[in-house]
Amino acid sequence: MKNAKESSCRNLTDSWLARRQAAIPRGVASSTPLTAARARNAELWDVEGRRYLDFAGGIGTLATGHCHPHVIEAVEQQLKAFTHTAFQVMSYPPYVELCERLNRLAPFTAPAQTVLFTTGAEAVENAVKIARAATGRTGVLAFSGAFHGRTLLTMGLTGKYLPYKRGYGAITADVYRVPFPVAHRGVTVDETLRALETLFYSDLDPQRLAAIIIEPVQGEGGFNVAPTELLRRLRELCDAHGILLIVDEIQSGVGRTGRFFAVEHSGVEPDLVTLAKSLAGGFPLSAVIGRERVMSSAEPGSLGGTYGGSPIGCAAALAVLDVIHAEALVERANHVGARLRERFDNWSRREDLASVRNIRGLGAMLGFDLVDGAMARVVTARALQLGLVLLTCGRDGETIRVLLPLTIEDALIGEGLDILEQTLREVVVS
Numbered sequence: 001m002k003n004a005k006e007s008s009c010r011n012l013t014d015s016w017l018a019r020r021q022a023a024i025p026r027g028v029a030s031s032t033p034l035t036a037a038r039a040r041n042a043e044l045w046d047v048e049g050r051r052y053l054d055f056a057g058g059i060g061t062l063a064t065g066h067c068h069p070h071v072i073e074a075v076e077q078q079l080k081a082f083t084h085t086a087f088q089v090m091s092y093p094p095y096v097e098l099c100e101r102l103n104r105l106a107p108f109t110a111p112a113q114t115v116l117f118t119t120g121a122e123a124v125e126n127a128v129k130i131a132r133a134a135t136g137r138t139g140v141l142a143f144s145g146a147f148h149g150r151t152l153l154t155m156g157l158t159g160k161y162l163p164y165k166r167g168y169g170a171i172t173a174d175v176y177r178v179p180f181p182v183a184h185r186g187v188t189v190d191e192t193l194r195a196l197e198t199l200f201y202s203d204l205d206p207q208r209l210a211a212i213i214i215e216p217v218q219g220e221g222g223f224n225v226a227p228t229e230l231l232r233r234l235r236e237l238c239d240a241h242g243i244l245l246i247v248d249e250i251q252s253g254v255g256r257t258g259r260f261f262a263v264e265h266s267g268v269e270p271d272l273v274t275l276a277k278s279l280a281g282g283f284p285l286s287a288v289i290g291r292e293r294v295m296s297s298a299e300p301g302s303l304g305g306t307y308g309g310s311p312i313g314c315a316a317a318l319a320v321l322d323v324i325h326a327e328a329l330v331e332r333a334n335h336v337g338a339r340l341r342e343r344f345d346n347w348s349r350r351e352d353l354a355s356v357r358n359i360r361g362l363g364a365m366l367g368f369d370l371v372d373g374a375m376a377r378v379v380t381a382r383a384l385q386l387g388l389v390l391l392t393c394g395r396d397g398e399t400i401r402v403l404l405p406l407t408i409e410d411a412l413i414g415e416g417l418d419i420l421e422q423t424l425r426e427v428v429v430s
C-alpha cells in the first residue's frame with residue numbers, strides 16, 4: 001500500500017513538471033523540481049505532502065515568513081474593501097500611509113519622499129529615471145557581480161553575463177562598471193578606486209554620471225559586503241561631482257542584516273534607496289525612497305504604473321512593518337545571524353566536512369563558499385532530499401546563501417543546520 005501511495009505522489013510531481021515544461025518557456029528556471037502546495041512561517045509542503053524547511057525564503061522575500069497571521073489579516077481586510085483603483089486615478093490611504101512610514105525610516109537625515117512600484121527591477125529603473133531627471137545626466141555606474149534585475153536597463157546594470165545577458169543583444173548605453181571589492185578574491189577597495197580613476201581618466205567625464213548604484217550586500221553576486229571605506233569614498237566622490245548615490249536594498253533591506261537598511265551599518269547616507277522582496281511579505285510591491293529635493297525632479301505623470309503600489313501590497317507592507325516592530329525582528333536578525341555564524345565557523349575548522357570557507361555577510365544574511373559550484377549544487381540537491389531548501393550564488397555558484405525567515409523558530413534553525421551539516425559530511429564521504 002505504501003509503495004502505491006509513493007508512486008501516486010511521484011506521478012503527481014511528474015505530472016506538474018510535465019505541465020510546467022509544456023506551458024512555460026525554459027527561460028524561467030527553478031532551482032528545485034518541487035511544486036508547492038502550502039506554507040507556514042519557515043515550513044513548506046509540496047504537492048506530495050512532504051515537508052521542507054525554507055532557508056531560501058522566496059529569494060529573500062519572506063523576512064516575516066510564509067502567511068504571517070497579521071499580514072494575512074491585513075490583506076483580507078483590504079480585499080473586502082477594494083482591490084484596485086490605479087493610484088493615478090484615485091489615491092488610497094494605504095499607499096499614503098506606507099510612504100509616510102518609509103519616509104520616517106529613510107537612511108538619511110534629509111526630508112524623504114517615496115514612490116511605489118511592483119517589482120525590484122521596476123524600482124531600480126525608476127531610481128535611475130529619477131536620478132537622470134534630478135541631474136540632467138544619463139550615465140550610471142554599477143559594479144561587477146551586481147544583480148539589479150532582468151529588464152533591459154537593469155540587465156545592463158547587472159554585473160553577470162550568464163545567464164542574464166546572452167542572446168539579448170546590445171546592452172543599454174551609458175552604463176559603466178568597475179570591480180566590486182572582494183577580499184577573498186584579492187580585489188581590494190584601493191583597486192576598485194583605481195579602476196574608477198582610470199575610468200574617469202580614459203572613458204568618462206564624471207560630470208556625465210547621473211548615479212552610482214551599489215548593493216550594500218551583494219545578493220546574486222555572492223553575499224559580498226560593501227566595505228564601509230568604499231561606501232564613504234563613493235559618497236565623497238558623489239558629493240564632489242554632483243552624482244547621486246543609489247543603494248539597492250532589494251535583498252538586504254527590511255531588517256535582514258540587523259538594521260532596517262544594510263547601508264546603516266556604514267553610517268553613509270545615500271540619495272536614493274530601492275526596496276522590494278520582504279517589504280510586503282510575499283506580495284508584489286517595491287519602493288524608491290529618496291531625498292525630497294531629488295524626488296521632486298520627476299515631472300507629474302512620469303512615474304507610476306497601473307499596478308504600482310497596489311492596495312493589497314500596501315496593506316501587506318504596513319502589516320509587515322508592524323510585525324518587524326512588534327516582534328523585534330531587526331534585533332532578532334542579529335541573534336539568528338550569530339547562531340548561523342557560530343555553526344559555520346565550527347564547520348570551517350572540521351576535516352570531516354566539505355571545506356567551508358570565506359564566511360561572510362551581515363546579520364542573518366550570511367553565506368559561505370564551497371570548493372566550486374559543482375560541489376555547491378551537490379550539497380543543495382542532497383539537502384533538498386533531506387527536507388531543506390537552499391540557494392547558491394556567487395561568481396561560479398560556489399556560495400551557499402541563507403535567507404531564512406527572521407520569524408523562524410529556534411528549533412527549526414537547529415534542524416535546518418543539522419541537515420546542512422549532514423550534507424557537508426556526506427559530500428566528503430562520497
